[in-house]
Amino acid sequence: MTPWILKALFRYRRMLSVIIIIQVTCAILLALQPRYFQQLVSLAIGGARGTLLAEGLPIITLLAGIYLSGTLLQALGGYIGCTFSSNLLKQLQSDFFEKVSHLPLQFFQRQSSGEFFTQFNNDIGQTQRFIADFCPKAVRECITAVTVILILLYFCPVLLTFTALGIVIVTSFLVVQLNRIMARYARKQRTGWGEINRLFDETVQGIDTLKMFATEKQRRERFEKNTSDFRDLSVRAGSVVAMFSPGIDLISKFGSLLLIFMAYYMISRGNIQLDPFLLFFFYAALLQMSVSNLAGYLANIQAELTAIRKISAFFSESCEQDEAGKTSMLLHQAVSIELQALTFSYPKGRLLYRDANMHIPANSLTVVHGPSGSGKSTLINLLLRFYSPMRGCIKLDGIDIENYTRSELRRKIGVVTQNHFVFNEPLRENLLVAKPDAGDPEIRRALEQAQLGGLLTRFPGGLDEVLDPRGRGLSAGEKQRICIARILLRNSPLMILDEPWSNLDDRARQLLAEVINTAKRSTTIMILTHEDLPALAVDRTYNLMPEQGAFVRAPLMP
Numbered sequence: 311m312t313p314w315i316l317k318a319l320f321r322y323r324r325m326l327s328v329i330i331i332i333q334v335t336c337a338i339l340l341a342l343q344p345r346y347f348q349q350l351v352s353l354a355i356g357g358a359r360g361t362l363l364a365e366g367l368p369i370i371t372l373l374a375g376i377y378l379s380g381t382l383l384q385a386l387g388g389y390i391g392c393t394f395s396s397n398l399l400k401q402l403q404s405d406f407f408e409k410v411s412h413l414p415l416q417f418f419q420r421q422s423s424g425e426f427f428t429q430f431n432n433d434i435g436q437t438q439r440f441i442a443d444f445c446p447k448a449v450r451e452c453i454t455a456v457t458v459i460l461i462l463l464y465f466c467p468v469l470l471t472f473t474a475l476g477i478v479i480v481t482s483f484l485v486v487q488l489n490r491i492m493a494r495y496a497r498k499q500r501t502g503w504g505e506i507n508r509l510f511d512e513t514v515q516g517i518d519t520l521k522m523f524a525t526e527k528q529r530r531e532r533f534e535k536n537t538s539d540f541r542d543l544s545v546r547a548g549s550v551v552a553m554f555s556p557g558i559d560l561i562s563k564f565g566s567l568l569l570i571f572m573a574y575y576m577i578s579r580g581n582i583q584l585d586p587f588l589l590f591f592f593y594a595a596l597l598q599m600s601v602s603n604l605a606g607y608l609a610n611i612q613a614e615l616t617a618i619r620k621i622s623a624f625f626s627e628s629c630e631q632d633e634a635g636k637t638s639m640l641l642h643q644a645v646s647i648e649l650q651a652l653t654f655s656y657p658k659g660r661l662l663y664r665d666a667n668m669h670i671p672a673n674s675l676t677v678v679h680g681p682s683g684s685g686k687s688t689l690i691n692l693l694l695r696f697y698s699p700m701r702g703c704i705k706l707d708g709i710d711i712e713n714y715t716r717s718e719l720r721r722k723i724g725v726v727t728q729n730h731f732v733f734n735e736p737l738r739e740n741l742l743v744a745k746p747d748a749g750d751p752e753i754r755r756a757l758e759q760a761q762l763g764g765l766l767t768r769f770p771g772g773l774d775e776v777l778d779p780r781g782r783g784l785s786a787g788e789k790q791r792i793c794i795a796r797i798l799l800r801n802s803p804l805m806i807l808d809e810p811w812s813n814l815d816d817r818a819r820q821l822l823a824e825v826i827n828t829a830k831r832s833t834t835i836m837i838l839t840h841e842d843l844p845a846l847a848v849d850r851t852y853n854l855m856p857e858q859g860a861f862v863r864a865p866l867m868p
Contacts, residue, residue: 315622318401318441325394332387333446337453339380341461344592346373351588387446395442402434405625412629415696416657428507429500430624436617444611451604458597466590467582470573474594477565478601481558485605488554489612495547496612500620502540509533558605566598630716641706641714641722641803644672644834647693649861651702654692662688664859665702668852672707675826675835675847678861680854686838687808690727694720706804724797724805724833728812730789732781737765737792738773744796752799759828760795761821762788787818794825805835811843820845 319326346369353366418426455478462471513529573590576582582590647670655661662685670676680686691697692704695716703710711719724744733740741753748756750773757763765788769775781789790810797805807826811819823845826835830847837846852861 313625315618318398321401322394322397325390325397329387329390329394329446330449332383332390333450334453336380336383336387337450338457339376339383340450340454341457341596343373343376344589344596345461346376347592348585348588352585355584391442391446395438398441399434399438402437402621406430406434409625409627409629413627414630415691417627428511429504429620433617433621436614437621440611440614440618444607444614448604448607451600451607454600455597455604458593458600462590462593462597466586466593467576470569470576470590473572474565474569474597477562477569478597481562481565481601481605484554484558484561485608488550488558489608491550491554492547492612493615495543495550496616498543499540499547499613500616502536502543506533506536506540509536555606559602562598562602562605566594569594641718644803644832645707646670646672647804647834647836648705648708649702650705652692652699652704653701653859654688654697654699656688656697661859662856663699663702666860668861668863670834670836670850672834673830673832674849675830675837676850676852677837677839677842677846677848678852678854679840679842679864680838681840681856684854684856685859686854687727689836689838690725690806690808693723693804693806694725721800722803724800724802726790726793726797726805726807726810728809730781730786730793732777732784732789732792734777734779736771736774736776737769740777740792741796741799744800748799756795756799759798760791760825762791762795785818786812787814787822790814790818791822791825794822794829798829801832803833805829805833807835807837807839809839810837811839811841819843 349369350366353369459471459475459478462474509529509532513533570591573582573587573594577584577587647668649663649666649668652663652666653661654663668678678686678689688697692699693711695711695714698712703712705711706714733743738750738753741756742748745752753773754763754766757765766772777784781792784792794805794807810822810826814822823843826837827845827847829835848866851864851866853864854861
């Protein structure tokens with residue numbers, strides 16, 4: 311059992327204990343009922359007619375009390391189960407965000423975000439059902455079966471009891487085999503469903519590309535093939551269940567019939583009395599019902615078990631190294647950047663830097679040129695400690711960044727990437743991600759500094775205007791300057807802009823250059839680009855030479 315399951319069970323141990331106690335009590339009450347059925351039938355067969363009502367009424371009253379108690383306990387168990395299920399969902403979602411914040415960047419680069427979220431959300435629901443629904447029911451049926459077997463061993467002939475046990479063992483073995491088969495189907499179904507989700511995600515994300523090249527038909531054909539394959543696989547899996555489950559149920563019923571025949575034969579020969587026969591008859595039926603219910607539950611849990619394995623794998627992913635006990639150096643003002651003999655390559659990738667050196671003074675504007683794919687953006691990953699150098703080091707104001715905690719670096723280094731992400735939230739909330747305690751005057755000032763004062767007059771809701779998903783309705787320059795406003799609001803001592811001129815017209819470039827030139831007074835700015843912009847007040851320029859894996863300082867433009 312994985313640590314996160316043990317942690318969840320321990321966290322809700324009291325509530326789970328109550329649920330289990332309720333189910334055990336219900337199982338015991340259910341197991342008591344056949345005993346009283348037998349007594350009533352025995353009275354009806356052998357009791358005196360005048361005393362039947364008087365002797366049977368207390369038993370009927372007791373049975374009514376058992377029914378009422380069982381119903382009330384089931385209602386209470388249902389309420390507690392719903393509460394537990396809701397708490398578990400909330401906790402799983404909370405644990406998800408906690409885990410995400412500590413996972414390395416490369417984990418998210420391995421898969422589609424839409425596919426990952428869809429699968430994880432489904433896995434949470436399946437895990438809920440397994441812990442809050444399947445487990446209590448399975449406990450109840452197992453306790454019922456064990457209790458029935460103990461009663462049979464005590465009151466009934468050993469031959470009958472062991473025959474009943476043999477039928478239970480055979481049925482259980484067949485259920486285990488069915489689960490093994492269904493486990494293989496469940497894994498294949500999950501892979502197929504994941505491919506369908508990936509196609510959904512990529513189609514939505516790349517719909518403009520698909521429309522541009524008029525390839526929607528090709529995409530639809532791929533989708534239809536995947537869904538057809540998934541349907542065929544699901545039909546085969548359903549066919550296996552449709553054949554095996556009734557077969558197992560039939561074997562269980564024939565086993566019960568065999569037991570009844572054996573008991574009838576024994577009573578006809580005088581080897582068993584009427585009361586033990588009736589008792590066995592009722593308890594054999596209850597045992598058969600419990601085993602059938604348990605077989606039905608087990609035949610349909612492969613999706614839940616697969617989901618639990620996937621969530622377990624997610625929570626078992628290696629996190630970034632814990633730095634709880636590490637003293638963080640604080641970044642408060644513009645800093646210098648120095649690369650010393652830096653060597654780095656991504657796993658299975660080519661060497662990007664080879665003993666590279668570079669120095670960027672504080673309160674300066676430095677441009678790093680380089681062709682696409684040369685490794686310019688990798689500097690961001692290294693500065694934020696998403697990755698670590700193979701050799702050499704990076705220093706801020708002469709201090710190795712390994713002496714800064716990751717959280718300190720990521721809070722204080724402001725980065726504007728090529729993908730200017732804007733959340734589907736009010737404009738105010740889009741800026742508060744940088745500084746949650748900022749007041750409206752600070753936010754307005756940051757927007758003015760980023761040349762975005764016009765947004766407030768254009769938006770009817772001002773700071774409360776909810777931006778469209780992914781910033782639709784905003785120009786590329788406006789989205790970029792919203793990202794810069796976040797950095798200005800945070801007063802980052804280091805600002806990095808990755809290809810800031812992409813998709814901007816001349817007017818937007820001029821505005822952005824003014825913002826950058828002004829920001830240089832209070833921060834160090836590094837721009838990663840393959841373009842030049844004469845309006846920038848550049849202090850230093852470096853060229854990244856892919857062949858050498860080195861940064862070469864270049865003369866400034868006149």
